[in-house]
């Protein structure tokens with residue numbers, strides 16, 4: 001009997017009958033790619049260039065039935081299964097070596113019902129697809145992040161926050177229903193009325209429970225323009241600015257979202273050339289309201305410390321949503337580490353500044369979003385997304401180009417993360433790297449974790465879906 005060697009669920013080699021592979025290829029409406037086939041190289045790529053993984057097979061799925069065939073194949077033959085949505089996850093979970101990749105990227109259709117104000121979004125859509133289609137109707141999905149080449153799938157299953165989530169909630173808070181292919185190959189419709197346990201777990205539990213082929217989101221009216229922009233501050237004043245900002249943003253209405261980013265200044269046209277490449281503190285914001293009121297609210301931010309430059313005004317929402325894409329394109333090496341912060345205390349700011357002064361590459365960012373608002377008003381146990389009450393997040397986004405820089409960049413992020421651990425209260429599951437089984441628990445409270453394990457036992461007792469921030473059954 002002809003066989004093909006693939007990687008098994010525990011990383012072992014498995015001999016799979018070639019006839020089974022041929023049958024999978026025949027059943028799919030999209031192509032089943034092997035390493036020697038056209039399109040394989042492109043399909044295997046994920047965002048984080050640190051991972052150079054080569055799946056044994058890639059099922060380019062175009063329908064839910066394709067996903068069912070892929071899941072059944074992996075389960076029946078004990079083959080390691082990776083599910084790629086947008087492929088953006090910094091932990092590289094969208095791909096694998098030697099197993100089967102279910103590539104959802106051809107499933108990127110978005111259908112909006114403007115009367116009902118809902119959007120049906122396929123499991124492989126990117127934020128760009130969702131933003132463009134919803135904006136054609138003057139709508140948006142809240143909690144859809146800030147970089148348009150991020151996948152809706154991974155983002156929405158982990159939580160999903162963005163510029164308007166303080167006002168309108170996380171992606172999980174706007175999810176009305178999900179069509180899921182579970183490990184047994186069944187297509188299930190999870191909602192408050194159908195499989196409510198599964199629906200609860202999907203809203204924060206990541207890709208542990210099945211492949212979501214279609215999300216139904218609530219939409220909110222937005223745009224087409226929003227008052228938004230960036231102020232760029234001197235790094236030398238960052239301590240003063242940060243102490244002002246941490247208190248000021250907490251007094252602002254939910255319509256205003258203002259974040260902080262420490263990085264080297266990109267060559268932005270509104271910055272004097274001598275600022276390019278210098279260490280700076282960037283303050284981006286979005287205001288959902290009248291321009292004059294937004295201008296009034298940002299004035300204290302403008303005055304707190306001098307700006308090196310700023311670009312503030314009415315921006316088209318889809319352009320704002322993709323305006324930062326170029327800073328975090330595909331292929332660079334990335335390692336993220338993160339904490340939710342109980343507070344942005346003086347000692348915490350001190351550590352941030354200490355490591356901010358030593359950014360190990362031009363592309364590293366220290367990203368500090370402000371989270372309070374609508375997400376914090378949802379009861380902790382309503383969804384699997386936990387840690388709703390922490391006001392700030394610290395995301396250490398380490399990014400560089402050459403393998404020779406690995407050691408230096410990784411040493412910086414590890415030390416920084418350790419130094420800020422005393423201020424942490426949990427972590428956002430979507431900002432975790434591959435940090436081990438125990439660390440995944442930090443993304444959840446103990447009762448949420450227990451409940452997630454129970455749902456996992458029910459829907460995926462074999463742990464077929466294990467290439468994720470894994471909740472072992």
Ligand SMILES: Cc1cc2nc3c(=O)[nH]c(=O)nc-3n(C[C@H](O)[C@H](O)[C@H](O)COP(=O)(O)OP(=O)(O)OC[C@H]3O[C@@H](n4cnc5c(N)ncnc54)[C@H](O)[C@@H]3O)c2cc1C
Nearest residue numbers: 085086087088089094123145146151153154155161207212
């Ligand atoms: C540059 C950048 C900016 C970001 N900005 C934000 C932000 O503003 N807000 C925010 O909340 N997050 C943000 N994130 C984090 C983002 O939410 C996660 O990286 C998320 O995992 C990306 O989803 P993906 O589908 O692109 O990833 P993938 O790597 O494809 O998938 C990630 C995980 O989800 C699973 N998965 C993906 N799709 C599905 C599906 N349809 N069904 C079942 N499982 C699935 C995968 O198996 C994998 O385990 C950002 C990430 C990056 C790299």
